[in-house]
Amino acid sequence: MNGQRKYGQRKECDRMGMVRLEGIRKTYLTSHGEVHALNGVDLTVEEGEFLAIMGRSGSGKSTLLNIIGTLQKPTAGSYFLRERQVDQMTEKEILELRRREIGFVFQQYRLLASYTIWENICMPLALDQMEVDEEYIQNLAERCGILEKLDAYPDQLSGGEQQRAALIRAMAHKPSIVIADEPTGNLDYRTGMEIMNLITECRLSFGQTILMVTHDNECASYADRVIAMEDGKIKN
Numbered sequence: 001m002n003g004q005r006k007y008g009q010r011k012e013c014d015r016m017g018m019v020r021l022e023g024i025r026k027t028y029l030t031s032h033g034e035v036h037a038l039n040g041v042d043l044t045v046e047e048g049e050f051l052a053i054m055g056r057s058g059s060g061k062s063t064l065l066n067i068i069g070t071l072q073k074p075t076a077g078s079y080f081l082r083e084r085q086v087d088q089m090t091e092k093e094i095l096e097l098r099r100r101e102i103g104f105v106f107q108q109y110r111l112l113a114s115y116t117i118w119e120n121i122c123m124p125l126a127l128d129q130m131e132v133d134e135e136y137i138q139n140l141a142e143r144c145g146i147l148e149k150l151d152a153y154p155d156q157l158s159g160g161e162q163q164r165a166a167l168i169r170a171m172a173h174k175p176s177i178v179i180a181d182e183p184t185g186n187l188d189y190r191t192g193m194e195i196m197n198l199i200t201e202c203r204l205s206f207g208q209t210i211l212m213v214t215h216d217n218e219c220a221s222y223a224d225r226v227i228a229m230e231d232g233k234i235k236n
């Protein structure tokens, strides 16, 4: 699992991939002027690859993840997801793409307090009028060790259990990409490693492409490839 798998020596933009970024820039306009969060990012992520993104605070990691997750739009450059050019899509097409293809796991679990774990997991599917594959979700819950907790409310679960529920919610619609922004950031070491093992196990079973921001070298060691951001660019 550990190791830096290489994907050939061709230029990034010559390769096909699940995610392909060419010359991505993101500039925020603030009252103090422009902030250049991304300064020309070229990146290809292969289908089924697990990529970890590291780098100092403010280097552009979350901005990059948000653009790949279609939560933000780039200021310039091209973004292809399964060779469909996302930056040319309408809002409606982007929403549809996000709902079908992408699952999100955040540092804050973002579970709704007044709904059970099962309802939290199934709610996005219901809102999008997508079918709930109960057997698949129960299978995930069993692997994640929270099958007995599906009828409980979030505040009845530990932080690690809540993050496992959030992971199942992210996977419930069988997305092709899972975007994880510091998924272990709120957890102690051991629980964090349990989450990393689950992400790895789910990905091996279901073949998702995983993009994860982390500050932790050990979490990053679970990935196939690690990239480092610096001043809005990929350093290595």
Ligand SMILES: Nc1ncnc2c1ncn2[C@@H]1O[C@H](COP(=O)(O)OP(=O)(O)OP(=O)(O)O)[C@@H](O)[C@H]1O
Binding pocket: 028, 029, 030, 035, 036, 037, 055, 056, 057, 058, 059, 060, 061, 062, 063, 064
């Ligand atoms: N909405 C925004 N408006 C203005 N500037 C922003 C905004 N979001 C991010 N930035 C700036 O863009 C740069 C990159 O931010 P980003 O959050 O992508 O970095 P990061 O590497 O994820 O940092 P951290 O590790 O602290 O989360 C920073 O200088 C940040 O202050």
